[in-house]
Amino acid sequence: xxxxxxxxxxxxxRGADHRRETGVRRISGAWWxxxxxxxxxxxxxxxxxxxxxxxxxxxxVRDLERRIxxxxxxxxxxxxxxxxxxAGWENGFFVRSGDGAxxxxxxxxxxxxxxxxxxxxxxxxxxTFLLRRVRPILEGTVLGSVDFRLMPELAGSQLDLLDAWADxxxxxxxxxxxxxxxxxFGIERLQSASAIRFVERALPDNLVPNRxxxxxxxxxxxxxxxxxxxxxxxxxxxxRSGEQDTGRDAKDAVGRLFVYPLRQVVSGPLQDLGxxxxxxxxxxxxxxxxxxxxxxxxxxxxxxxxxVLASGQRVRWSPQASWYVGPFGLLAEYVVSDxxxxxxxxxxxxxxxxxxQVAASWLLTGDNATYKGVNPSADWVPGRGGSGAxxxxxxxxxxxxxxxxxxxxxxxxxSSDRATAWAVGLNWYWNAQVKLVLTYEQTSFxxxxxxxxxxxxxxxxxRLQLAx
Numbered sequence: 448x449x450x451x452x453x454x455x456x457x458x459x460x461r462g463a464d465h466r467r468e469t470g471v472r473r474i475s476g477a478w479w480x481x482x483x484x485x486x487x488x489x490x491x492x493x494x495x496x497x498x499x500x501x502x503x504x505x506x507x508v509r510d511l512e513r514r515i516x517x518x519x520x521x522x523x524x525x526x527x528x529x530x531x532x533x534a535g536w537e538n539g540f541f542v543r544s545g546d547g548a549x550x551x552x553x554x555x556x557x558x559x560x561x562x563x564x565x566x567x568x569x570x571x572x573x574x575t576f577l578l579r580r581v582r583p584i585l586e587g588t589v590l591g592s593v594d595f596r597l598m599p600e601l602a603g604s605q606l607d608l609l610d611a612w613a614d615x616x617x618x619x620x621x622x623x624x625x626x627x628x629x630x631x632f633g634i635e636r637l638q639s640a641s642a643i644r645f646v647e648r649a650l651p652d653n654l655v656p657n658r659x660x661x662x663x664x665x666x667x668x669x670x671x672x673x674x675x676x677x678x679x680x681x682x683x684x685x686x687r688s689g690e691q692d693t694g695r696d697a698k699d700a701v702g703r704l705f706v707y708p709l710r711q712v713v714s715g716p717l718q719d720l721g722x723x724x725x726x727x728x729x730x731x732x733x734x735x736x737x738x739x740x741x742x743x744x745x746x747x748x749x750x751x752x753x754x755v756l757a758s759g760q761r762v763r764w765s766p767q768a769s770w771y772v773g774p775f776g777l778l779a780e781y782v783v784s785d786x787x788x789x790x791x792x793x794x795x796x797x798x799x800x801x802x803x804q805v806a807a808s809w810l811l812t813g814d815n816a817t818y819k820g821v822n823p824s825a826d827w828v829p830g831r832g833g834s835g836a837x838x839x840x841x842x843x844x845x846x847x848x849x850x851x852x853x854x855x856x857x858x859x860x861x862s863s864d865r866a867t868a869w870a871v872g873l874n875w876y877w878n879a880q881v882k883l884v885l886t887y888e889q890t891s892f893x894x895x896x897x898x899x900x901x902x903x904x905x906x907x908x909x910r911l912q913l914a915x
Contacts, residue, residue, distance in 0.1 A: 531543060531547055533545065537552075538554070538879065538880075538915055539552045539553055539554035539555075539584075539915050540552065540553045540554075541553070541587075547591075548588070548589075548590055548591035549587070549588065549589055549590065549591075550587045550588045551585070551587040552585075552586050552587055553583070553584070553585060554583075554584040554585075554586065554914075554915055555582065555583050555584060555913070555914070555915055556580055556581075556582040556584065556640060556641055556912075556913070556914045557578070557580065557581055557582075557912070557913040557914075558578065558579040558580040558581075558602075558640070558910055558911075558912055559576075559577075559578055559579075559910065559911045559912075560576070560577050560578070560579040560646060560908065560909065560910050561575075561576050561908070561909040561910075562574060562575055562576075562577070562744065562745070562906065562907075562908055562909075563906070563907045563908075564744040564746075564904060564905065564906045564907075565905040565906075565907070571744070571746035571747070571748075571901075571904075572742075572744040572745055572746045572904070572906070577602075578602045578603070579602060579646075579910070580600065580602050580640060581600070581601040581602045582598055582599065582600055582601070582602075582609070583598070583599065583601070584596070584597070584598045585597040585598070586598075592615065592616045592617075593613060593614070593615050593616070594613070594614040594616065595612065595613045595614070596610050596611070596612055596614075596628070597610065597611055598610035598611075608627065608690075609627075609658055609688075610626075610627060610628050610629075610658070611626050611627045611628075612624055612625060612626030612627060612628045613625060613626055618666070619666060619667050620666040620667060620668050621664070621666050622664070622665050622666050623662070623663075623664055624662070624663045624664075624665060624678075625661070625662045625663075626660065627658060627659070627660040627690060628658060628659075629657065629658055630655075630656040630657065630658065630659045630680060630683070630699075630701055630727075631663065631665070631676035631677075631678065631701055631702075631703040631725065632655055632656055632701060632703060632725045632727060632763065632765060633651065633652065633655030633656075633725070633765060633767075633780065633782065634723065634725075634765075634767040634768075634769060634778060634780050635648050635649060635651070635652060635655075635778060635780060635804070635806075636648065636652055636655045636656075636657060638778075638818060638819075639819065639820070641820060641912060641914035642818070642819050642820035644776075644806065644808050644838070644840045644842075644872060644874065644884075645743075645806075645840060645842060645870055645872050645884070645886045645888070645908075646743070646872075646884055646886040646888075646908035646909070646910050647743040647745075647886070647888070647908065649804035649806065649842060649844035649868070649870075650740075650742075650802050650804065650844040650845060650846040650866055650868055651765075651780055651781075651782040651802035651803060651804050651844060651846065652686060653685060653686045653738060653740040653741065653802065653846055654685045654686065654738070654763070654782045654783075654784040654800060654801075654802050654846070655685070655686060655763075655765070655782060656680075656682075656683050656684075656685065656686075656687070656699075656701075656727065656763070657683065657686065657687055657688040658683075658688035658689075659680040659681055659682065659683045659688065659689060659699070660680065660681050660689070660690050660691070661678050661679050661680030661681060661698070661699075662678055662679055662680075663676055663677065663678030663679075663680075663701075664676070664677050664678065665677070665678075669711070671707075672706065672707050672710045672711060673704070673705070673706045673707075674704075674705045674706075675702075675703065675704050675705075676701070676702065676703045677700075677701070677702040677703075678700075678701055678702075679698045679699070679700055679701075680698060680699045680701060681698065681699070682697065682698060682699035682729040682730075682731055682736075682761075683699075684731070684735060684736045684737055684738050684757075685738035685763075685784050685786075685800075686738050686739075686740070686741075687738065689735075697729055697730035697731070697732075698729060699727050699728065699729030699761075700727065700728055700729065701725070701726070701727040702725065702726055702727075703723060703724070703725040703726075704723060704724055704725075705721055705722070705723035705767075706721065706722055706723070707719065707720065707721050707722075708720070708722060716772040716773070719770060719771055719772045720768070720770045721768060721769045721770065722766075722767075722768050723766070723767045723768065724764070724765070724766050724767070725763075725764065725765045725767065726762075726763065726764040726765070727761075727762070727763045727764075728760070728761070728762050728763075729760070729761055730759060730760050730761065731757040731759075731761050731786070732756065732757055732758055732759070733756055733757060734755075734756055734757070735757075736756075736757030736761070736786070737751050737755060737756070737757050737786075737788065740846060740848070740866070742866060742868065742888075742890045742904050742906070743868060743870065743886075743888040743890060743904075743906050743908065744888070744890070744904045744906035744908075746904060748862065748863045748866055748890075748892055748901060749848055749857065749862040749863055749864075749866075750857070750861065750862055751788070751852070751856055751857055752790065752856060752857060752858060754790055754791055755788055755789070755790045755856045755857075756788065756789055756790070757786060757787070757788055758787055758788055758789035758795060759786075759787030759788075759795075759797075760785075760786075760787055761784070761785065761786045761787070762784075762785045763782065763783065763784045763785070764782075764783050765780055765781060765782045765783070766780070766781050767779065767780040767781070768780070769818055771815075771816045771817050771818055772816075773813075773815060773816070774809055774810035774811075774812075774813055774814060774815065774816055775807070775808070775809055775810075775816060776807065776808040776809075776816035776817075776818075777805075777806070777807050777808075778804075778805075778806045778807075778818075779803075779804065779805045779806070780803065780804055781801075781802075781803040782801065782802045782803070783799060783800075783801050784799070784800050784801075785797060785798070785799045785800075786798055786800075788856060790855060790856055793855050793856075794855070796851055796852075796855075796856065798848075798849040798851055798852055798856070799849050800846070800847065800848050800849055801846070801847045802844065802845060802846040802847070803844065803845055804842060804843065804844035804845075805842065805843055805844075806840065806841070806842035806844075807840070807841050807842070808838055808839070808840045808841075809838065809839050809840075810836055810837070810838050811837045811838065811839060812824075812825075812834065812835075812836045812837050814836040814876075816838075820879075821836050821838065821874075821876045821882075822876075822879045823835045823836035823876050823877075823878055823879070824836070826877065826878035826879075827877045827878065828877070828878065833878075835875055835876050835877045835878065836875075836876040837873070837874070837875055837876075838872075838873070838874040838875075838876065839871075839872070839873060840870075840871065840872035840873070840874065840886075841869075841870070841871050841872075842868075842869065842870045842871075842872075843867075843868070843869045843870075844867075844868050844869075845865070845866065845867045845868070846865065846866050847864070847865050848862075848863070848864040848865065849864075850864060850895070852864070853895065859894050859895065862894075863892040863893060863894050863895075863900070863901050864893060864894065864895040865892065865893040865895070866890055866891070866892050866893075867890065867891050867893075868888055868889065868890040868891075869888070869889055870886055870887065870888035870889070871886070871887055872884065872885060872886040872887070873885045880913060880914055880915045881911075881912065881913055881914075882911075882912045883909075883910070883911055883912075884908075884909065884910035884911075884912065885907075885908075885909055886906075886907075886908040886909075886910075887905075887906070887907055887908075888904075888906050888908065889903060889904065889905050889906070890903065890904040890906070891903045891904075892904075
């Protein structure tokens, strides 16, 4: 009777013959042997067993079994992590293979804008409501090391393929991207459209190449203290995108280096000060290589004469900086674009256009500002409470056209040689997906010939953003 109370029934699951690992078999065998010896000792020595002693023995057995289970688990390795779901929502809808190596995510971006431009007697801009961006985004990973992205633009009821690239990750420091995407040049242009603080980007964006097709090496070094991009692209005009080369087989070489020089040197807010430099060089020929410059109200304030052509080397360079610490954000850039042009029957010329901007932001609710946007600490959802995040923004920017553009290559009657803009904004981030943007931007123009300047543009711009 004492034997049965102490030893219990054989447990085939815990038996030595069913153990897979040698260490666990030894422990289990020793345990069963100890239990057998204890049972024998109980039969030989214990004599009559009282009920209280039986309960004590049962509790001892349970404690020992629990300890053996802990030893088996430690020998067999830590408990397996919960399996990741095969489908669901992670800032976008996704499906995932069982091993996690292959994923597919559906995301989206919608910008519903309102634009009012006051004192616009030149009718250069139209007061309107519009869908500025409508972009379904398909992205994912194949075999754990090849990322891809497909993003069309549907705004204006037209189809335009913006991004179509694949990225092979050999390591964080070495990745190879090929296809169509953003040229690695302007710091504000490289910022996602969902993360920009104002409704429209600043005046330097007129000189920055947008999306292009090519091949690029990029990566991050020294624990993300240094990032680099270097590649070869078809080459596009200032402020433009393209999918094929229009420059007589010439290609643009583009490079960008961005560092956080104090991240490993000092502690405190200066750790997040980032400095960068970008440059591009290539040859462009034909009218497709020449830009038009626009204001925040989308009015064209500079264009070349219709028979002017790009006819040679184009060099761009841009020092740039960002600093995001706590609720404060700062972004600055200076852009220079030098382009050789020609006009039939006239002299050739190398024109140098310049632009710069400084933009600051402050989150009144104390949330953290980042280059990639704002994720409120207290989401606001209608009917559920919360406050979201409230942000105040200010910016000044300027674009100078080379004086030598006039009067041979551009007409002062329709083009200005300088634009200066200042803007203030108030943004309300409901949550990571929805924000309201209110921007007032005023742009003045200098025609440079002591005649009537173009009227100052006063634009009130609004946006409702859905991004996931």
